[in-house]
Amino acid sequence: MIMEKLVSVITPTYNCAQYIGQTIESVIAQTYQNWEMIIVDDCSTDHTKEEVKKYSQKDPRIKYMCLEKNAGAAVARTQAMKQAAGSYMAFLDSDDLWTPEKLEVQIRIMEEKGINFSCTEYEQMNEQGERTGKKIRVVPKTDYNRLLLDCPVGNSTVVYNVDKMGKFEVPDIRKRNDDALWLKMLKKERYIVGIDQCLMLYRVRQNSISSNKFKLIKYHWILYRDIEHLSIVRSAFHICYWCVIKILKVK
Numbered sequence: 001m002i003m004e005k006l007v008s009v010i011t012p013t014y015n016c017a018q019y020i021g022q023t024i025e026s027v028i029a030q031t032y033q034n035w036e037m038i039i040v041d042d043c044s045t046d047h048t049k050e051e052v053k054k055y056s057q058k059d060p061r062i063k064y065m066c067l068e069k070n071a072g073a074a075v076a077r078t079q080a081m082k083q084a085a086g087s088y089m090a091f092l093d094s095d096d097l098w099t100p101e102k103l104e105v106q107i108r109i110m111e112e113k114g115i116n117f118s119c120t121e122y123e124q125m126n127e128q129g130e131r132t133g134k135k136i137r138v139v140p141k142t143d144y145n146r147l148l149l150d151c152p153v154g155n156s157t158v159v160y161n162v163d164k165m166g167k168f169e170v171p172d173i174r175k176r177n178d179d180a181l182w183l184k185m186l187k188k189e190r191y192i193v194g195i196d197q198c199l200m201l202y203r204v205r206q207n208s209i210s211s212n213k214f215k216l217i218k219y220h221w222i223l224y225r226d227i228e229h230l231s232i233v234r235s236a237f238h239i240c241y242w243c244v245i246k247i248l249k250v251k
Helices: 017-028 048-056 073-083 102-113 144-150 177-185 213-227 232-250
Strands: 007-013 035-041 062-066 088-091 117-125 131-136 159-161 192-203
Touching (some): 017 048, 035 073, 062 073, 073 177, 088 102, 102 159, 102 192, 144 177, 144 232, 213 232
Parallel strands (some): 117 192
Antiparallel strands (some): 088 159, 117 131
């Protein structure tokens, strides 16, 4: 039996008191138990802090910290990653849920196959936590150029080997900072390997910015031009491609 290495669960949060308790419980319920959960609060104005404290006071593996000022998810995620002590890092947004076997299955496959950077399939649920039956499949291997097209990677499914890849700082962009982080990591590791098992539930919230895909165009432009330094032509191509893909999905 493979000894359980410490996994650091990285969870930035902002005004997510309604959901974060369920998210924490999905980590507590893991069959893989050698984890720490680092929750960094981006100065929530609701009772997120009180909700998290209910769990952290009972379980020392759950660690809470709050930023001094509202700075965005990228800064919160970077702070959590700096605090992480695990051999692996796993990412979990504060309104998503893991299936109980998520870490056990993913870490075992990564250890057995020598995979340093992986993601899995996931299923969508509505705001109330009801499964929609819509599953998002994985690409077997996603490299830098493939990820630029439409990012076939669910943020809350990603795990990477810190011992092999080191730590990273998340590019400071308000939205699409997860994409920016994966692109940065793919300059060091050639592929994100897709594991074809559904191990995460993604909550689709109607009022979130990400639910309105076309509001994200400006963030894509910032990502391509200011962070990845792509040419104007290539940046425009990727935005057009992304828009077409989203239109086709809507239809």
